[in-house]
Amino acid sequence: MAKPLAGTYFWQGNEASAEGAIVAGCRFFAGYPITPASEILEHMAFRLPQNGGIVVQMEDEMAALGAVIGASWTGAKAMTATSGPGFSLMQELLGYAFMTETPCVVVDVQRAGPSTGQATKCGQGDVMQARWGIHGDHASIVLSPNSVQEMFELTIQAFNLAETYRTPVVLLADEIVAHMRERMTVPSLEQTTIAERKKPNSTEKQFFGLKQVAPMPSVGEGFNVAVTGSTHDEQGYRFTADPLVHRRLVRGLVEKIRSNTDRIVDFESYKTDDCDVGIVCFGCTSRAVYEAVELAEDKDVKVGFLRLKTIWPFPEKNVNSMAQTAHVVIVPEMNLGEILYEVDRAVQGAAKVVPLNKIGGGEMITPEELLAEIVGSVKAS
C-alpha cells in the first residue's frame, strides 16, 4: 500500500487534501478540471490508483458528483473537488446527496466570483452558497481549513463527519490555503481517527430518515434498497404528496445535523473570555489575524478571536459568549459580508459588529489593515 507515511512534509494545500482523503480511506474520486482545485484531481489521479482506488475525470461537475454518489452507494468512501463555478453546478446533486443521506465529500476551493470572476485569485464568497446553495430545507456541514496541515486534517474530518451523519460534507477551502506550500505533519495511522458508516444487519428494512442516523446498506448486498431524491418513507418508497411523510423526513434530516451541533462544531479560540476586541475569522484571512493580534498586544489592546474550523453549523453560543466581554467584534472576510450577518445574529446586540471586507486580485486583508481596525474600534468605543 502507498498511504503517506507518518512524518514531516512540505506539501501544497491541495496535495495535502488529496493525501488526507487517502488516509481517510477514500476509494473513489471523480472530478472536472477547474482552477484553483485541479491539483486535487491531478494528485488523486496519480495517488489513488496506487492505493487500489479509482479516479475518473468526468464530462462536467454534475457527472462528477453523480459518479461519487453512485460509488458511495457501493459502500466506498468517495470525494470530488471543485471551485465556485463547478460548486454552483454541483448544488443539484449536493441536494440529492443530502436528501438520500449519501455520505460524500465535496471540496470547494473558493476563488473570486461571481461567475468566472478572477479564476486564479482567492475569494471567500461561497460561504452562504455552501450553507444555502441547495434548494429546499436542509442542514449543512461545512469545514474551513486555514493551513496546509488543516487541508489534510479537515479532509479526514470531512470524511468522518460524512460517514457518521450520512450526509454530504463540504470542505470550504480557498485559493490561498489550497495553493500555498508549508511544513506539515502526517501523524501515524494509530493517532488518526477514521470513522466508518453504520451498516444494517441482514434483517433491517428501514434505511432512511430515522431519528438516529439510519444504517446504510450498499447495492449488491441483497437489501434491495430503493434510493430516491423524492420524498420517501423509511423504506425508500416515494410519497410525492403526503404532507406527513414529507414533514417527518425533512425535519428529521435537518434535526439529524442540528441536534448534533455541539459534537460537530470545531474552532480555535484565543482569549475570548477576556478581550476588548473580538474577531471572528476563517480560512486564509485568519492568518493575518494571528499577526494582527500580536501587533495589537504590543499596543496593549486586549484582542481575542474565534477562528471557525466549522463554519456550518455555526458556533453561535461561542460567538455570543465572546461578545459578552468584547465591546467590538470585527469580522474580516474576502467577500462583501457573508458570515458577518451570522455573527451579528449570534451577538444579539451584546457588542458592536464591524465588517472588514476586501475583494479582488486575490489580495488578502493585511495584519496592518486589521490592526488599524482594531485600534480604531478601541478609540471609538
Place this chain on the structure above:
Amino acid sequence: MTETFTIRKYLRDLTLPFCAGCGCVTVMNCFLRAVHELGHNDLRKFVFCSGIGCSAWIPSPYFEADSIHTTHGRSIPVALGVKLMRPDLNVVVFGGDGDLAGIGLSHLVHAARRNVDIMVVMVNNMIYGMTGGQVAPTTPLGVRTTTTPYGSFDPPLDTVRLVATAGASYAARWTTMHFGQLKEAMKAAVTTSGFSFIEAVSPCPPAFGKKIGLKDAAGMLRLFKENSLSLEQADKMTKEELENKIVVGEYVRRKRPTFTERICETLKEAEKTAEEN
C-alpha cells in the same frame, strides 16, 4: 429447467403508477421477460439507476432490486460510479427521451464514447409526459405541444444513431409494437459487454397521443406500425421521405474494449509505480 415467467416475482407488492396505454408497462414487461429468459430468477445481480420522468419509475421502486432514482438527467453518471466500484453487477439505466436525450445528453454521449459497461433503455414517448406535454428533443416537426402551440419548429434528434456513432457496443431501436424484437434486444443488451443502448419508441396517449389526434394506445401503436421501417428500407430512401418515420433495428453490435477493462489496465500500471516507490 427455467421456471415459468411471472412478472410478479420481480416486482414489489405495489400498485404501478402508469396511465392506461402507457408504453412503460410494455418496456418493463419486455425487460423482465428478457431477464427471465436469460435465466435470472431474481434481480440480485442487477442495480437500476434512473432519473426523472415516467420511465424512471419502471424500476424505482417497483423492481424487487436495488434502485437509485437520481435527479433529472444524472442517472448515467451515478450508474458509472456504481459500475466502477462493482463491476460484477449488471447496471441498467431506464430513462425517458427528456431525461437522456435532453438534460442528460452529454452523459449519454460520453458513456457511449467510453463504452462504459452499462445498459441504457431510453423510453422515447417524443414528449415531456410527466410535466404535461411540452416539446422534447425527440418531438417530430410540426407537433403542437403546450410549449409549441403553433407547431414544433426544430427537428428531432436521432438518439440511437448518435449513440452508435459515439462508440457504443450495442445500439438498437424498436417500438413497443415490436414486442418480440424489443425483448430480444433487451437480452442482447444485458449480455453485451460495453455500452448498450435501446431506444423503445413508446406511446403516451394522454400527453402525446392527444397532441396528434390519437387518444388511445391502439391508435398510437397502429401509427408506429405504419411508420416503422427497417434500416435496409431506410437506406434506399431520401431524407425527405424519412421525415417522421421510425427506423427500427440493430444499429450496431460490435466488440470494443470496455471502460472497466481499460481502467483495470491502468490500475496495474499504478500498482507497479506504487511498488517502485
